[in-house]
Amino acid sequence: MTDCSPLPPRAIHIIAIASVLFTPAWLFAQSSRPSTKNSKTTNANKAAASSKTWTMPRNPYGQPDLHGYWTSESFTPLERPAKYQGREFLTEKEAEEVQKAGLERGYDHTYDDPVEEPVYDSTTFGLTPALEGYAPNKRTSLIVDPPDGKLPPRTPEAMKRPRAIGDRDYIEADGHGGGVVHADTPRDLGVRTTCISMSGGPPIMPGAYNNGLYIQQSENYIVLQAEYGSELRIIPLDGRPHVSANIRQWRGDGRGHWEGDTLVVETTNFRPEAAFRNGNAKTMKITERFKRVAADQIEYSFTIDDPGTWTKPWTAIVPLHAIKGPLFEYACSESNMDVVNIMAGERATEKAARAKAKGSSK
Amino acid sequence: MRSYLRIIAAFAAAAAFLLAGSSPASAQSAQPVPPAQSSAAQNRIPTPGQFPPYRAPRTADGKPDFNGIWQAFVTANIDIQDHDAQAGPHPDVFGAYGAWPGGQGIVEGGEIPYKPEALAKKQANAEKRMVVNITSDPHRHDTGDPELKCYSAGVPRANYMPYPFQIIQGPDTILFAYEYARGVRTIYMNPNDPNVPKEAPADSWMGWSHGHFEGDTLVIDSTGFLPYSWFDRAGDYHSEALHVVERYTQVSPYHIMYEATIDDPNVFTRPWKISFPLYRRMEKNIQLVDFNCTEFVLDLLYGQYSKRPAK
Numbered sequence: 001m002t003d004c005s006p007l008p009p010r011a012i013h014i015i016a017i018a019s020v021l022f023t024p025a026w027l028f029a030q031s032s033r034p035s036t037k038n039s040k041t042t043n044a045n046k047a048a049a050s051s052k053t054w055t056m057p058r059n060p061y062g063q064p065d066l067h068g069y070w071t072s073e074s075f076t077p078l079e080r081p082a083k084y085q086g087r088e089f090l091t092e093k094e095a096e097e098v099q100k101a102g103l104e105r106g107y108d109h110t111y112d113d114p115v116e117e118p119v120y121d122s123t124t125f126g127l128t129p130a131l132e133g134y135a136p137n138k139r140t141s142l143i144v145d146p147p148d149g150k151l152p153p154r155t156p157e158a159m160k161r162p163r164a165i166g167d168r169d170y171i172e173a174d175g176h177g178g179g180v181v182h183a184d185t186p187r188d189l190g191v192r193t194t195c196i197s198m199s200g201g202p203p204i205m206p207g208a209y210n211n212g213l214y215i216q217q218s219e220n221y222i223v224l225q226a227e228y229g230s231e232l233r234i235i236p237l238d239g240r241p242h243v244s245a246n247i248r249q250w251r252g253d254g255r256g257h258w259e260g261d262t263l264v265v266e267t268t269n270f271r272p273e274a275a276f277r278n279g280n281a282k283t284m285k286i287t288e289r290f291k292r293v294a295a296d297q298i299e300y301s302f303t304i305d306d307p308g309t310w311t312k313p314w315t316a317i318v319p320l321h322a323i324k325g326p327l328f329e330y331a332c333s334e335s336n337m338d339v340v341n342i343m344a345g346e347r348a349t350e351k352a353a354r355a356k357a358k359g360s361s362k
Numbered sequence: 363m364r365s366y367l368r369i370i371a372a373f374a375a376a377a378a379f380l381l382a383g384s385s386p387a388s389a390q391s392a393q394p395v396p397p398a399q400s401s402a403a404q405n406r407i408p409t410p411g412q413f414p415p416y417r418a419p420r421t422a423d424g425k426p427d428f429n430g431i432w433q434a435f436v437t438a439n440i441d442i443q444d445h446d447a448q449a450g451p452h453p454d455v456f457g458a459y460g461a462w463p464g465g466q467g468i469v470e471g472g473e474i475p476y477k478p479e480a481l482a483k484k485q486a487n488a489e490k491r492m493v494v495n496i497t498s499d500p501h502r503h504d505t506g507d508p509e510l511k512c513y514s515a516g517v518p519r520a521n522y523m524p525y526p527f528q529i530i531q532g533p534d535t536i537l538f539a540y541e542y543a544r545g546v547r548t549i550y551m552n553p554n555d556p557n558v559p560k561e562a563p564a565d566s567w568m569g570w571s572h573g574h575f576e577g578d579t580l581v582i583d584s585t586g587f588l589p590y591s592w593f594d595r596a597g598d599y600h601s602e603a604l605h606v607v608e609r610y611t612q613v614s615p616y617h618i619m620y621e622a623t624i625d626d627p628n629v630f631t632r633p634w635k636i637s638f639p640l641y642r643r644m645e646k647n648i649q650l651v652d653f654n655c656t657e658f659v660l661d662l663l664y665g666q667y668s669k670r671p672a673k
Contacts, residue, residue, distance in 0.1 A: 060422035060533060067532050184669040186660040196657045214548070216537045218429050218530050219422070223537055230546055232539050234528060240647045249652045324557045326548065329566040333656045333663075334513045334590070337498040343667035344498070350669070 054295055056261060059217055064261045064292050067217040069325025071134065072300070072318050074206040075102030080141035080149025088149070089138045099136035134296070134321035142205075144301070145315040158280070158309040164273050165190045170342075183346040186339050194339055195332035197250045197274055200224075200231025202267045202286045203302035204318060212327050213320065222256050222263060230330040235265055242268055248281065250274045263290040280308030296322040413619070418578045418612035421531060426578045428529045428536065428610060431643040431650065432618060434522040437465030439509070441596040442522075442636060444472065451492055462595075468522065470635040474598060480629040487597025496663045503590040507597075511663060512543050512655035514567035516591025517584055517606050518622045518636065520545050526643050528650055536573060536580070541650045549573040549582050562586020565602060580610040601628035616642045 057065040075098050084090070090098065141149030163169065170189050173179040182188045191197040199207055201224070212227030224233040235254040243253050253269035265288045270281040284306040293299045298320040305313040418426040437445070444467040450460030476484060490505040509515065515523055525541040536549040547568045550558045562570030562585060570586035589602040605625040613619045618640040625633040661668070 067534070186664040186668065191657075194656065194660055196654060216530050216535060216548075217532050220429070221530050223530050223539065225537075225546065230544070232544060232546055234530070234539055234650060236649065243647075243649065243651070247651055250654055251652075326550070326558055328563060329546075329568055331514055331567050333511075334508075334567060339664050340496060340498040340667060343664060347667060347669070 056292060057295075061219045063217070063219075063258060064263070065217065066215045066222070066263065066290055066292060066298060068215060069323045069327060070213045070215065070298060070320040071211045071323045072204050072206045072213060072320055073134070073211040074137040074142070074318060075099060076137040076139050076142055076206075078142045078205075078316065079151060080143065084140035085148075087140050088144070088147075090140055092138075095136040095138045132323055134323075135319075137319055139317065142316040142318055143314060144317050145303075146312075152310045152312045152314050155307070155309060155311055158278070161278060161280070161309075164275070164278050181342065181346055183343050186343065189339060189342060191273055193336075193342070195229070195336050198226070198229030198231055198332065200226040200229055200233065200251055202233070202252060202254070202265070202288055203276065203304070203316070204288070204300060204320070206318060210330070212323060212325070214325065214327050222265070225327065227327045228330065229332055230327075233267075245269065248272070252286070261291060264288070265290070275306075276304065278309070279304070279306045283308035290320075413613035413617065416578075416613050416615075419615075421533075423533050425531070425533075425575060426580065426612060427531065428580055428612070428618070429531050431526050431528045431648050432640040433526040433643055434524075434620070434638055434640055436468055436522055436638045437463055438468045438522040438636075438638065439519065439524055439594055440465065441467065442594045442598055443467040443469055443474065443596070445596070468636040468638045470637065475631045475634055477629060477631055484597045484599060487592065487599055488595075489597075491595055491597060494662055496666075507595050508591055509595065510659075512659045514591065515540065515542055515545055516567050516587065517547070517569050517571075518608065518624070519591060519593055520547075520568070521608075521620060521622075521640070522638060525653060526648075526650060539650060541653045543653070543655055547571055567591055569604075569606065576609075578611055580608075582606075582608040582610070584608070599629065600624070600626045603628045610640075613639075616644065618642075 059065045059067070143149045143151065146152055165188075170182045170193070171179050172182070186194055192199075199205065204213060204224070204226075207228065210226075210228035214223075214225040214227070216223040216225065220236060220238045222235045222237060224235070225231070231251065233251045233254055235256040237256045237258070239257065240255065242255060247253065248269055248271045250271055251274070252267040254265050254267040256263055256265040258264070267286045267288070268284070270276075270279075270284055272281040275281040275284050276286065284304070287303045287305065289299075289301045291299045299317065300320045301315055301317045303313050303315040304310065418428075421427045421429075440462045445464055447464035448462050450456055450462050453460060487505075487507075491507040492510060493505040494511060495505065496502045496511075509519075509523075514520075520527065520538075520540045520542065523540070523542045527538055527540040527545075530537040530539065534550070534552040534555065536551060538545075538547040538549065540546065545568060549571045551573050552558070553572065553574070558572075559570075560572070565586050565588045567588055567590070569584035571582050571584040573580060573582040575581070584606045585604070587600070587602060587604040587606075589600065589604075592599050603626050607623045607625075609621045611619045611621075619637065620640050621635060621637040623633050623635050624630070
């Protein structure tokens with residue numbers, strides 16, 4: 001489970017299934033014997049075959065053309081599960097099984113009629129990229145450095161740091177679909193449920209649904225628009241310095257440049273509430289690399305350098321696959337029924353409890 | 363650097379045009395200006411509403427280049443029609459911080475051609491612009507100015523709110539990114555893209571927009587609007603039948619003349635127009651910064667559901 005995965009900031013009745021939705025696919029995958037076939041070789045062969053027929057598309061300014069619609073959908077967890085210790089890649093068969101299990105997990109939670117029962121099931125909200133048929137992620141973890149696929153140790157400072165309020169913090173789950181809800185004020189619900197800040201990155205991470213990404217490109221700017229929350233990052237490429245340290249933003253302050261055909265984006269100036277994985281907003285620098293490697297794929301990697309939180313930098317790779325697009329407006333706060341329903345529900349629960357207490361005291 | 367050179371070139375072209383004795387034109391109305399006024403124009407302060415002929419810089423693929431950060435400097439967000447200055451809400455607390463300046467309107471001819479029953483609704487909107495009742499159904503939109511709630515501005519309002527917006531222009535799409543409430547619109551410029559529906563797939567706050575160039579003018583045709591956005595704090599409004607055709611014409615390196623034709627047969631007796639200039643923001647290293655006002659309206663929106671101290 002990663003705290004960057006967008007938990008559906010939605011009606012409370014789906015909270016119970018949320019923990020299932022966010023459980024790594026591994027736990028649901030049929031156990032399979034690792035094949036001896038070398039998937040690395042297979043990948044290399046495929047890349048070699050496609051490179052013969054594909055040339056880098058370029059925009060009118062000669063820059064690699066990244067513009068268009070992409071998805072970060074993937075069922076590979078951030079950290080490497082123990083059973084894949086020492087292995088960077090899955091076999092083809094394993095990868096397909098993981099993908100299938102991930103998608104079927106979505107289908108498992110499809111309601112009979114999503115129109116009548118408007119919940120964020122995967123048939124409606126998560127499967128479009130899968131229906132368009134992208135290649136499964138063969139990595140056993142998104143993290144590629146450290147090479148063991150695990151997060152480096154946290155610093156003592158980070159271990160003492162209180163957790164920034166996120167979506168799940170307002171529910172102290174009891175593990176049986178119930179628990180204690182903290183909803184005295186809207187702020188208790190966290191920045192996602194209140195539509196203040198979703199998962200617009202950086203970095204770009206796969207979540208349960210709405211993994212779409214729209215890249216707009218001009219000579220001097222790259223714009224990354226996340227489908228989830230329609231959140232924008234506008235990144236100048238003209239070599240200007242970062243804004244002053246006094247300006248701290250929900251998506252940070254990104255600066256990009258081209259290194260050959262790779263777009264490199266460095267982001268600092270985060271707001272404390274928006275620092276990735278409860279990092280230190282003041283010391284966090286995220287470096288992302290976008291390299292188009294095929295007509296339908298961008299190899300995307302990010303390096304988290306936050307000496308206030310991790311003892312060394314770490315790097316992950318998330319493939320971005322082309323999808324048809326376009327993306328649609330995600331007007332979150334305008335249609336946010338959750339905050340009303342959760343809070344009104346809590347007030348009703350409290351009222352009922354008071355009435356019960358009164359009744360029993362008589 | 364290249365775009366800088368293009369601007370210089372455009373300047374030179376405009377200057378040459380002037381020196382050749384051609385008549386400058388008002389970009390807004392395209393009315394020719396008498397030569398007597400234009401002969402010494404380059405050495406006099408400009409006449410508002412009039413711009414010498416100008417050719418916009420071009421992108422590498424030869425299109426008029428609208429990239430930049432732009433902002434309107436009208437008071438139309440308060441009222442798109444002529445209006446006096448007024449005290450804002452709770453002047454006992456907010457004083458001049460909350461007062462609203464007067465200003466000249468942006469509506470061509472001054473009046474909005476409301477149907478009689480629609481005018482009554484506009485007036486009711488104005489009276490209840492600060493009545494906020496957020497329910498878990500669409501009745502949450504019945505009263506209260508969307509701006510007060512940090513809701514999406516809609517079109518054309520987003521263009522004349524008192525915040526900058528950025529145009530990021532690519533070959534197939536033009537993105538409008540608004541500082542206010544993280545607003546965003548994508549303008550689809552390629553009519554042959556099979557993946558872009560002609561009609562809006564669903565209604566939205568910022569509408570569904572197709573664009574094309576007519577000479578130096580970017581023309582954007584938008585439909586598919588939700589009926590909830592307003593035009594201003596004065597309660598001017600529209601229905602889901604709103605159809606907006608915007609025309610963006612660069613009239614100098616630093617100005618776009620903006621014009622929009624607004625049609626909504628449910629609300630108005632005929633189409634009507636607004637127009638005003640947009641100004642290029644020229645501060646060194648200017649960029650949009652967060653104005654994510656949702657965090658500032660949580661208590662306004664949801665305070666009625668917060669826990670009260672036990673009585």
